[in-house]
Amino acid sequence: MAKLVTLGEILIQFNAMSPGPLRHVNYFEKHVAGSEANYCVAFVRQGNECGIISRVGNDEFGYNAIEWLRGKGVDVSKVRIDDSAPTGIFFVQRHYPVPYKSDSVYYRKGSAGSRLSPEDVDEKYVKGADLVHSSGITIAISDTAKEAVYKAFDLAKSRSFDTNIRLKLWSPDKARHEIMKLLNQFHLNFLITDTDDSKIVLGESDPDKAARVLQNYADIVVMKMGSKGAILYYEGKKYYSHGYTVPVEDVVGAGDALGGTFLSLYFRGFTLERALDYGVVAGTLNVMIRGDQENLPSIEDIQRFLREFS
Amino acid sequence: MAKLVTLGEILIQFNAMSPGPLRHVNYFEKHVAGSEANYCVAFVRQGNECGIISRVGNDEFGYNAIEWLRGKGVDVSKVRIDDSAPTGIFFVQRHYPVPYKSDSVYYRKGSAGSRLSPEDVDEKYVKGADLVHSSGITIAISDTAKEAVYKAFDLAKSRSFDTNIRLKLWSPDKARHEIMKLLNQFHLNFLITDTDDSKIVLGESDPDKAARVLQNYADIVVMKMGSKGAILYYEGKKYYSHGYTVPVEDVVGAGDALGGTFLSLYFRGFTLERALDYGVVAGTLNVMIRGDQENLPSIEDIQRFLREFS
Amino acid sequence: MAKLVTLGEILIQFNAMSPGPLRHVNYFEKHVAGSEANYCVAFVRQGNECGIISRVGNDEFGYNAIEWLRGKGVDVSKVRIDDSAPTGIFFVQRHYPVPYKSDSVYYRKGSAGSRLSPEDVDEKYVKGADLVHSSGITIAISDTAKEAVYKAFDLAKSRSFDTNIRLKLWSPDKARHEIMKLLNQFHLNFLITDTDDSKIVLGESDPDKAARVLQNYADIVVMKMGSKGAILYYEGKKYYSHGYTVPVEDVVGAGDALGGTFLSLYFRGFTLERALDYGVVAGTLNVMIRGDQENLPSIEDIQRFLREFS
């Protein structure tokens, strides 16, 4: 059983009960979310251990996050209750104005999660992990959060990073600058990204061309392609795992489901190719519901999907 | 900024919360609807002004209609509160017995809206409008409502008409007779129709053949084709704007979204072709939700749809 | 086992999911209702038989009504499908503007139910009944419906009448005139009323004084007092059955629950006093839910209520 440690903000998600512009949505459904929390739950769901280094507010939403993740088997001993700021939240607008896409409206500025800082990074805890994971979101939310990632990556046995660029958090220029800086400083074991992000970071949206560059910075590159699946690049090889067409409720979190499942199964001893195939199934199931963590499948579920879905 | 005036009944819609025959639907969702009200909201959403000449009952549903439309920016100063009759309502049965289609069950006989009459048509108000719009529904609901349309069209600078034949309101023969009579009396600037209606009016369901005839009565003819898009005919030209495949919740009101958006953008200075393309997007988004006016997109929303939806 | 026949309109009720003015109620819950239908279901629930003479439209709501009542054990063989008019409906506004009271908004003018007529009154069917019941609503909705009641009362072995004055259907003067006319023409076995109605009919809201007059027209008079219970007058005796304080969701239908349960248990051989006590419990339970027929209790349920509720 491998152990992952992630760093990032745990958010409470308020997902629109009906599609369309939020002004006309009357009801919202609450979920626990946040990219690194999603990765953690996927990691545990596949039979490994995972802890998250994070902060939440001393409020109902913060306790909500902790209880949920603990229930899911995530180690929450490093989630700090921060009395001075509220738990970050966001709203999800679905299928509008672009069908099959979701928009996020954040209320996370100055949140407890954005106050994540190097002091939260317990040296022993991080060194004990087989893999340390974070994302572009964490280095975007605040300078202290970014520094926490740098500290953890410094201490890490191996590193995984999901570019996860959110243009509501920083400009394309800032995103490119910060991500390249991180890539230049740390060699990654895993780099998970997509063509939108590689266009911003490298000015290159062709997956093969982008991957060629990114492989200079990471041993294994995963290029997510939405409903088209994903591509894996490593040791000069390329493996394409096709996607599936299913009814889409909300795509938020699908990439994390793919990434977390892929990593976890790799650490369970799966080949990279098979781990990716399974990750794509996890991402596929994820888009069928509201919420990011409720549809994460077990290995048996994925196998049944592969056997019966056509 | 152009000003549109429409004449027609504002209805309260009770949309089935689940698909299937109404006898087994337990919950209904309330919306403000009515074809001409839909046109008005679309007109305002695209940056023009619009007022509606109508009547509602002196009841909660009537005030509901007025408050909603006023909130949307529609001029409701010409909506008369009629103490002697209730606000018209209807129920929407969805996806049964024909998937992707909706049926309407009206309770509008003798309604306040059907009591619309020439005395409600303020001469100055109508003359001040850049365009006067009504539909086959209004001339079907009562003789006085029909006379109101005739009076307004007499006074109008320019005229738009949507055939909108509802066979629960009149017979095909009556519909043909009344629509042809109107077309013979008033030259239209805009005629918006579809192949079902042209089959009834002209006995012709081929769009090109039907349009050839209809262009004798109108400068610009728009032939709506449901999920297949729409065709524009004017000055001997033909322009086809393709449709989109999206998840269908309720198709009621999609044609109004298309028509109202098209007209409004034309008055904003768009070419007819581009206005139609945008109108088709508005109609497309409209079928994804219950309710007729909640998903009407702004120009920016449409542009994002066109950029990102594939 | 006794057999009751009632005459009256079966309605579909759309009950507001939240209290307050209907303009701000977004969701409505569908139920089968109508005073005489409520009486029927209560009659059957207590172990007797009941049939209703009525009309519904040839529409989903009409079939809804028939299927529901048949399921409840009501004989619907005399419910005629009328192709020429829709099933009557109404909306219920709850707790506004008067807490604990409900308002009805009818869409029943010209409905199928209002087209009930003497031709619907099967002579043999009515003569076979132990009791024929109708109400002030039925004689208010149309002349033909009133004539149907007269015809049925003419043929009846015994008669029950609930004044049930609805001021949205007729004026106080008209109500008084018509009810007195009926009372003068037919001696009733059971007259069920309340102080609001006796004030309109007799100008007398004191229950004892009103009952003194009404006993000239009926053997047994039941005066409903809302949450305060009910009073029974017969053969010079008076019996007061106290009410109960419970959470109120919707009071519509409570009087019918009381009346129907009372009558049915009397025909099961209960004393009038005990039948009334049980009827008051039925009325009490009825106000705790939306819908008029779903909370009608069995004898065992009532006994448990009486044993355990304090």
Next chain:
Amino acid sequence: MAKLVTLGEILIQFNAMSPGPLRHVNYFEKHVAGSEANYCVAFVRQGNECGIISRVGNDEFGYNAIEWLRGKGVDVSKVRIDDSAPTGIFFVQRHYPVPYKSDSVYYRKGSAGSRLSPEDVDEKYVKGADLVHSSGITIAISDTAKEAVYKAFDLAKSRSFDTNIRLKLWSPDKARHEIMKLLNQFHLNFLITDTDDSKIVLGESDPDKAARVLQNYADIVVMKMGSKGAILYYEGKKYYSHGYTVPVEDVVGAGDALGGTFLSLYFRGFTLERALDYGVVAGTLNVMIRGDQENLPSIEDIQRFLREFS
């Protein structure tokens, strides 16, 4: 008008309000279900008569089942209230882990329905039926239920059987053994099955090959193919009725809708081919909703589907 008698368990279904694993489903919607009950309702919906021989518990869910089926026009006089066991229930998990498929979680072991026994089979009642129908579920739930089927098939004028193998109720071996035993004992008029079941029973999943064998046991064989439609085999003929692509909410009950509609229309005098075409439409509409009986279409509904759906 033909009369069908079915034997089987009536169940209460709790259908997940949202897709995904049941641990994360918070709300469940109640329906009346059970394969033979579904057949009954379909039979009645197409204008024939149907009675069900069954048992339910002396509890709210049992009365729920009886009232619903009686409302639908099913003869429930042979549904026995069994004081010694509860009404059987099940939960439906939708779209997980396989999109477009549903899983059932039963709480029916030792249920009232499983206590169905030969003593419940009224000889005269069964002999009066034009067709007696049951399924693999009934012979799987208990020995006494199986014996009841044998007794009824012994008495029956003609017989219909739906293999309906539920691997949560018995092993493939047991299913094969019992179904073959039944087929060997009784010649069937109608055998309704699918390729999954024929694979278990005959080791053959090719529809034509399986049907070739099954025709030794039944005059008419219907092979259900899910969204691909169904194939009919009789007198050496084969007829393929294509399926339809529609939005899938829950597939449970679709096969019963197809089978019941097919049988009923055949008894109404339709050709087998046309009856199958209509049955496929009934099955198609059934997958669009939660619940098994609410979307069963009338003949007119099916005709409108065939005319307008493309």
Next chain:
Amino acid sequence: MAKLVTLGEILIQFNAMSPGPLRHVNYFEKHVAGSEANYCVAFVRQGNECGIISRVGNDEFGYNAIEWLRGKGVDVSKVRIDDSAPTGIFFVQRHYPVPYKSDSVYYRKGSAGSRLSPEDVDEKYVKGADLVHSSGITIAISDTAKEAVYKAFDLAKSRSFDTNIRLKLWSPDKARHEIMKLLNQFHLNFLITDTDDSKIVLGESDPDKAARVLQNYADIVVMKMGSKGAILYYEGKKYYSHGYTVPVEDVVGAGDALGGTFLSLYFRGFTLERALDYGVVAGTLNVMIRGDQENLPSIEDIQRFLREFS
């Protein structure tokens, strides 16, 4: 018809669909709120005019607020769209841990509404008002908002102030200091407060004693007493208007309903006493629903309440 101008933040409220701690509330209902917006809607509901000076974000929630208030008849011409900050929001936790009380969880720090500033105060607009109203919330949310109130009060013909102390926005000391400073600077025509607030401001929770002091600063003092009603003090007189016991859903906004209705009716020519009686009814109805503005009654509604509620 009088004209009121208010200054304050318009908020979007997410009200818990079920009582209890927010961590276990899964669904939230969206409403438009904010104390001064509530006052405005109450003012308009009673037949006067009202405009609000405020800011909202350039986001769906901001447009939601504007459309809703415009629909209600509020003049929103002075609501500025602020591109640099989001619309303020809050969550309502109900009945926990104190039954019948509600807690607010704000996400309004740095919101558009808190950026209200003196430059938003149009001199002519404010001078044209018969009354300018604001509250302790507005002077608490930011220095610029406070300055806007001072500027408006400087220009105002007459002034109304509701202490509305929110201890999540400032400390008791700060609240006392700021409110006393404002009272010392401007003589008020109306001061609306309650005993909790007077305890903080004056250290005095006895209403009579507190009012004695407060009358030095305001002509008319209204002391709200929750479900016990309210007391009016002016020209040495005292008038107690008793409260009512009704089912409580959410008390948030009840004080605004009382205050706004009271002021509006006073400007309609009611005596202060009768205006207060009516205001208490408005506050009473308000606690029966979620949302602050949906249950604001018309004069006729209040009169019916007073006539029929006992």
Next chain:
Amino acid sequence: MAKLVTLGEILIQFNAMSPGPLRHVNYFEKHVAGSEANYCVAFVRQGNECGIISRVGNDEFGYNAIEWLRGKGVDVSKVRIDDSAPTGIFFVQRHYPVPYKSDSVYYRKGSAGSRLSPEDVDEKYVKGADLVHSSGITIAISDTAKEAVYKAFDLAKSRSFDTNIRLKLWSPDKARHEIMKLLNQFHLNFLITDTDDSKIVLGESDPDKAARVLQNYADIVVMKMGSKGAILYYEGKKYYSHGYTVPVEDVVGAGDALGGTFLSLYFRGFTLERALDYGVVAGTLNVMIRGDQENLPSIEDIQRFLREFS
């Protein structure tokens, strides 16, 4: 920090979304429940540790139970996944036929939880606990479960027992016999009961008289009185803690909330009297919601209740 170990069945509860007989309830809400699980969560909520010895099925509901309880901080390491039986479930019917009371409909016969057996009782685990708790439910569900309680009580440092008689699980005679047998075998530190149960066990419903007898078997006796509060008896003393009147949603679980909170606070060092007062508040809050564990208050919440509720 004290450690409690409980033995009992964890159940999934399906709570009726609306009051009334279950046949008319369409929607059900899922919760994790079971008396000993409720005790555990209350114990943890007050700052102690708690583990539960139990079994659940290898199914979604079983994992649901484990994840929820782990989230709440309960040690689930001794909850065994039993492949051979399903997780026990029950339905809650509310406010019918007795207002303010709830009825449970169990589907727990042969459930995984009822298969709890002495082999599940880890000697070291039980000996390590400061208190071992179980209830009349556990000794009623199966012989092996009863034996598990006996084994654990044998090993226990101190013992707590809640009579919790469920007449759907055993007869009064059997309940009396088994409870007296247990009381005779083990001296209890805490005995928690109510007057209904003492009537069954001792034939005595007067709390003082019953307590006099029960004190022979237990050091501390708590007599629960529903909305009237509770009485504590120990060392010849009696202490009455009064109840509170609040809106009742569902009373199921209130006694567990009281008992678990009382015990936990006693172990936190509170006096018995103050622990009981706080326990009564916990029970009071519990009746305001559906679900048994969601409204369990923290010490701070209880203190705020006591300070502000009147």
